[in-house]
Amino acid sequence: MKQLKWTAAICSTAILFSSVSMSAFAAPTKMRDISTMDYVREMGLGINLGNTFESCGEWIDKWGDGTPKAYETAWGSPVITEDMIKGYADAGFGTLRVPVAWSNLMGDDYTISDAYLGAVQEVVDWALDYNLHVIVNLHYDGGWLANFPTDKETCMTKYTRIWEQISDAFQDYGDYLVFESQNEELGWDSLWNRWSSSTDGKAESYALVNEINQKFVDIVRASGGNNAKRHLLISGYGTDIDLTCDPLFQMPQDPANHCAVSVHYYTPSDFAILEEDASWGKVRSTWGTDADIQQLNHYMDMLQTSFVDKGVPVIIGEYGCPKKNKDADSVRLFLSSVCEAAYSRKMCPVMWDVTGLHYDRSACQMYDSVLQENFQKILQTYNDTKIGDINQDGSVTITDVVLLQQHLLQEKSLTAAQAKAADTWSDGVLNSFDVTALRQTVLTFT
Incomplete structure (x- = not known):
């Protein structure tokens, strides 16, 4: 049942952000x-x-x-x-x-x-x-x-x-x-x-x-x-x-x-x-x-x-x-x-x-x-950013997933270091793919 809830959440997120691409970098x-x-x-x-x-x-x-x-x-x-x-x-x-x-x-x-x-x-x-x-x-x-x-x-x-x-x-x-x-x-x-x-x-x-x-x-x-x-x-x-x-x-x-x-x-x-x-x-x-x-x-x-x-x-x-x-x-x-x-x-x-x-x-x-x-x-x-550790607490948890979702919903802003850590695909863009990958990381190691 837990796995089904995770899957539903992932699909929901993908639908929500399928047309949204928010740069990990500064807007103009x-x-x-x-x-x-x-x-x-x-x-x-x-x-x-x-x-x-x-x-x-x-x-x-x-x-x-x-x-x-x-x-x-x-x-x-x-x-x-x-x-x-x-x-x-x-x-x-x-x-x-x-x-x-x-x-x-x-x-x-x-x-x-x-x-x-x-x-x-x-x-x-x-x-x-x-x-x-x-x-x-x-x-x-x-x-x-x-x-x-x-x-x-x-x-x-x-x-x-x-x-x-x-x-x-x-x-x-x-x-x-x-x-x-x-x-x-x-x-x-x-x-x-x-x-x-x-x-x-x-x-x-x-x-x-x-x-x-x-x-x-x-x-x-x-x-x-x-x-x-x-x-x-x-x-x-x-x-x-x-x-x-x-x-x-x-x-x-x-x-x-x-x-x-x-x-x-x-x-x-x-x-x-x-x-x-x-x-x-x-x-x-x-x-x-x-x-x-x-x-x-x-x-x-x-x-x-x-x-x-x-x-x-x-x-x-x-x-x-x-x-x-x-x-x-x-x-x-x-x-x-x-x-x-x-x-x-x-x-x-x-x-x-x-x-x-x-x-x-x-x-x-x-x-x-x-x-x-x-x-x-x-x-x-010399890259000192740990991918996925958005809140910079030393570990990757569901808290990081929530923080990224809040950023994509424009409820919270990320600093440059946080955005870099959130870019799990290393493509310079924050979107649903990063949320999915981050969720999978949390599932794998919890």
Whole structure:
């Protein structure tokens, strides 16, 4: 009799939800009650849409046709398509970072072109359609931020206008969209040179970085809509780990308490940056010595101690290396090692990528299937979510089944971690199939 009741309940549930498919992820306009620490964990592994919307230069203005595509393709990228974006999700990435030079096609009073904003917005929409978290930033943008120390008023006016417009355009987007205050440009050698023995100007330079980041938070929070609670990414000092971990760097005050810090990892630079010898270094083709691994762990431990352990989430907004004049196994080892070192410490690593490097924008897939497999193994190894344990009490019981049913009936909402645990089919969708599978699990083990 008990079995018959279970079967009837299962059939009833299947009929009730046969036409209902509720995503385990955020709806386009949904803001969930989730901490930024949990949110960063949810982001998984990321990849950059590099050398695309952040392309800039007067020659593009002069020789281009005046459309967003002229900038989108100026640095070698094809026009971005929905299939390319889908390919990132299919490859297992959970986050897409979209660097942007907002001065392109900018009009009077620092007004962003509707066409340019629309082109960026289209890519963001595609990414959200495939359940990718999206980071939109203000990138190098022609270098005008270098003038902050000498023309602060003008620069702050432009900075404010840019973020007011971005905030307004995306204010109704859900929490799968993140704003990032800046790329690597916050920190000025004209005020303080880290390589000098003097500390003159250091406090001033840090104070200006902190002021700009605080301005960013204030602009977004005051802009209305979902921006009052949006998760924000705060650029570290030059996104350098050593400099960002300096006590002079301060996270901004945020009434929503929804901020993470961004740093980049291109260490050692003779391997991770150089493709050929330069005046400051000799190119290195291999990576993976004991000293290399020790150096990597040193920096990741520094981030964990300085931020994660203190409740401040960390996103490695860029890490990577070129392939030219590099040993292929070393490239794979470096990328996998950095990814694992960050993700195992509950940080989100976002690999830097451009056309023709790690992701094939023509075939819409990774060039290196072994690297892709390594990334998936990292996700599986450090995934701390027990499938089915929706209420996170350490076991799978009828209580979890009831909680999922209440969610599907829109009686209760699930946090991101709970939704992930409820996705028993691992298809990114919560529906009657998950209820049935969860019921069967309870029956089997009770």
